[in-house]
Amino acid sequence: MAECAPYLRENRSTRAVMGEVCAALLPALAGAVWFFGLRALWLTLVSAAACVLSEWLFQLLARRPVTAADGSALVTGLLLAMSLPASAPYWAAAAAGVFAIVVVKQLFGGIGSNFANPALMGRLFVMTVWPAEILQSPLPRTLPADALSSATVLAAARAGEESGYTLRQMLIGEIPGALGETGKLLLLAGFGYLCLRGIVNFGAAAVYIGSTAALCAVFGPEGLFTGDFLQNLLGGGLILGGCFMLTDYPFASRRGRLLCALAAGTATAWFRCFSAYPEGVCFGILTANCLAGLIGLLERRHVYGKGRTFKFFRRNPS
Amino acid sequence: MRFFQRRLFPGGIHPADGRDKALTAGKAIRLFRPAQVWISMEPVPGARCEPCVQEGEKVRRGQKIGEPRDFAAAALHASLSGTVAGLRAGKGVCYCAIRSGEEQPPLIQKSALGCMDPGSFDRAEILAALREGGIVGMGGAGFPAAVKYGTEAEIDTVLLNGAECEPFLTCDERLMIEQPAAVINGALLLKKAASARRVVLCLEDNKPEAVRALHEALRAAPQMEPEEISLRILPARYPQGGERQLIQAVTGREVPSGGLPADVGVLVSNAATARAVAAVLLDGEPLTSRIVTVTGGVREPCNFLAPIGSSLQELIAAAGGPVSRENWVSLGGPMTGRCIARNYSGESELGFVTKTTSGIVLLPPARRRESPCIRCGACATACPAGLVPWKIDFADREGDAALCGRLDADACIACGCCSYVCPAGRELTRHTVSARERVRALLRERRDA
Known part of the structure; x- marks a missing residue:
């Protein structure tokens, strides 16, 4: 077959994109190791190894082309570890990794075909099966053990109490929580790098994070407008979820991406305010993932020379 | 900063860093004098000409050698003075070979000396000259200019396309630097041919020298009304030079799907076409040569003024030959060109220059594996x-x-942006173009039924 134009290609591959995402997560990982000790590092390695090995083994057994080296399983493993507390058992991290890769990713067709974010599905899996182990989070080791309650900032905010953590502590990550819920500034540094490289979408993350925090502030624990905007913004996994996990479903337009982010933000705020869990990022983003197909119907595309094409409930004649 | 740049058309990419064009942009156009040319009688598929010379006949440069037979064909002229060495068929296409026998008379180019008043020509006269001179669109499609400008539609704007957004190619840029007056003369004649109100010379901001040259030529021109002819500098982005994108960027109009630019009152012509128009009307010289960029992996990348029918192999040799043995040869720019050879090291014949050959680019092999x-x-x-x-x-x-x-695959313009950006290395352009053909076949079927 004749070679096909264009003969110039952007110097960017799937593996390079995944590598850059991993690099962007490293500062936050370093912060987690600083606050929670080396156990955070081992937990991350276990989770990453579980993801990559299970992908490799599954593809080998299923006789599919082996793509375990393209880095996407590594990203899933890192994000999964970021969403677990440092005290989570190693076997729970491994189980979550295998579930994320085999059930959520590979059984749905592998990279690009998963219906929801595999890392979040892995976390949801272990959280529902072993809640006692996953919902507890240790205090950062830089704080005296009896100084403050180990309740998370969000749990306190929900109960309408003062959590006792300062803004500075929330920003640098000196609060109890999952590995990636802590170092907000480090997460944002990595996110900024990805934005500059054009790998992630700034608008969607901003809409998601802003809408969640704002809605949580409106629907506070003691009636309207009694919530705490800053604690909701910085107290939990909102920054991690918005910057790295809000899977950018490839909507054809900005409008679609922003609508999806808004749906995720609304769902997250709903879970934070009205469900049994103080933390709603995981549920919120997964809800938006499931709604992505429906949101796609609301999308508008402008095709050159055809005027505005509405896709809204266009019938499939086939 | 390109991040915050206002977009005149949606999408698009920045496929190169400027080094690609710098290979040839600063060098003067060289004359290429082949000993023999092979002129294709079907330069564009479906646009055949009937040879009207005999083997062994003596011809002068500019003498008509091919009469158009199809609607989309334009007359062909001898590009050398010499003897018709043979009419031979190659790959199903008839070529007319002309061996240069005598001294080539020097070209007299009044049209390039300064801007002139095109008022002495009327529309019918210009259209007849375009037809007789074998002028075609030299940007790529090769459609006869006489047919395009003979449209019944009301045209208010003629866009002169000097955007040249394809990486590596600089043939239009060099032309505008070296012969700005010829380009402006051609633009005014085309405006007259279309009975248009204004003509806009459109350039990208990465060609400052060409902009300066055109500015100076315009300033030196006698009593030119600014609303009649103007210069428009666009922020560089590929595919700005695509006909439809250029119309969108400059006028804000969109050509309806399945329609022509004339439907929105616009005609677009390439800078090289304008030069050819000026030459045929002001110098009486039909279209017998064009500027070809030979660049990429050659030792001395350069632009050549080559007679139509020059051998591509000889052109590559004139540019110093390939640097390495592993080359893909792209006929036209690397984004939309046709790959005519792989692993080319300079030994075999590749084909011949036609009126639409804008460049030959030697590129390193870009074979990729598709991933999901x-x-x-x-x-x-x-x-x-x-x-x-x-x-x-x-x-x-x-x-x-x-x-x-x-x-809506039928709206694809085959610009190659999607394949360029795909991190998974998928052949999106190939499949989108194939989908476009499927849809067009479907639409034809429906219309015929």
Whole structure:
């Protein structure tokens, strides 16, 4: 077959994109190791190894082309570890990794075909099966053990109490929580790098994070407008979820991406305010993932020379 | 900063860093004098000409050697003075070979000396000259200018396309630097041919020297009204020089799907076409040569003024020959060109210059392995036509023509942006173009039924 134009290609591959995402997560990982000790590092390695090995083994057994080296399983493993507390058992991290890769990713067709974010599905899996182990989070080791309650900032905010953590502590990550819920500034540094490289979408993350925090502030624990905007913004996994996990479903337009982010933000705020869990990022983003197909119907595309094409409930004649 | 740049058309990419054009942009156009030329009697598929000379006949440069037989064909002229060495068929196309026997008379170019008043010509006269001179669109399509400008539609604007957004190519840029007056003369004649109100010379901001040259030539011109002829500098982005994108960027109008630029009152012509128009009307010289960029992996990349029918192999040799043995040869720019040879090291004949050969680019092999789509959506962001190439790619691989139609694949302009940005290395352009053909076949079927 004749070679096909264009003969110039952007110097960017799937593996390079995944590598850059991993690099962007490293500062936050370093912060987690600083606050929670080396156990955070081992937990991350276990989770990453579980993801990559299970992908490799599954593809080998299923006789599919082996793509375990393209880095996407590594990203899933890192994000999964970021969403677990440092005290989570190693076997729970491994189980979550295998579930994320085999059930959520590979059984749905592998990279690009998963219906929801595999890392979040892995976390949801272990959280529902072993809640006692996953919902507890240790205090950062830089704080005296009896100084403050180990309740998370969000749990306190929900109960309408003062959590006792300062803004500075929330920003640098000196609060109890999952590995990636802590170092907000480090997460944002990595996110900024990805934005500059054009790998992630700034608008969607901003809409998601802003809408969640704002809605949580409106629907506070003691009636309207009694919530705490800053604690909701910085107290939990909102920054991690918005910057790295809000899977950018490839909507054809900005409008679609922003609508999806808004749906995720609304769902997250709903879970934070009205469900049994103080933390709603995981549920919120997964809800938006499931709604992505429906949101796609609301999308508008402008095709050159055809005027505005509405896709809204266009019938499939086939 | 390009991040915050205002966009005059959606999508698009910045495929190169400027070093590609710098290979040839600073060098003067060289004359290429071949000993023999082979002129194709079907330069564009479906545009055949009938040879009107005999073997062994003596011809002068500019003498007509081919009469157009098809609607989309234009007259062909001898590009050398010499003897018709043979009419031979190659690859199903008839070539007319002319061996240069005598001293080539020097070209007299009044048209390049300064801007002139085109008032002495009327529309019918210009159209007849375009027809007799064998003028075609030299930007790529090769459609006869006489047919295009003979349109019944009311035209208010003629756009002179000097955007040259393709990486590596600088033939139009060098032309505008060296012969700005010829380009302006041609532009005014084309405006007259279309009975248009104004003509706009459109350039990208990465050609400051060409902009300066055109500015100076315009300033030196006698009593030119600024609303009649103006210069428009556009922020560089590929595919700005695509006809439809240029119309959108400059006038804000959109050519309706399946329609022509004339439907929105615009005609677009290339800078090289304008020069040819000026030459045929002011110098009486039909279209017998063009500027060809020979660049990429050659020792001395340069622009050549080459007679139509020059051998591509000889042109590459004149540019110093290939640097390495592993080359892909792209006829035209690397984004939309046709790959005419792989692993080319300079030994074999590749073909001959036609009126639409803008360049020959030798590129390192770019073979990639396709990996699964990761749904990053980069292709949809880059598409200037507003399509979603990854979905069309799947639909085409499934062979689902109806789905391709619902995804509007017929609006594809084959610019190559989607393949360029795809991190998974998927051949999105190939499949989107194939989907476009499926949809067009479907539409034809429906119309005929």
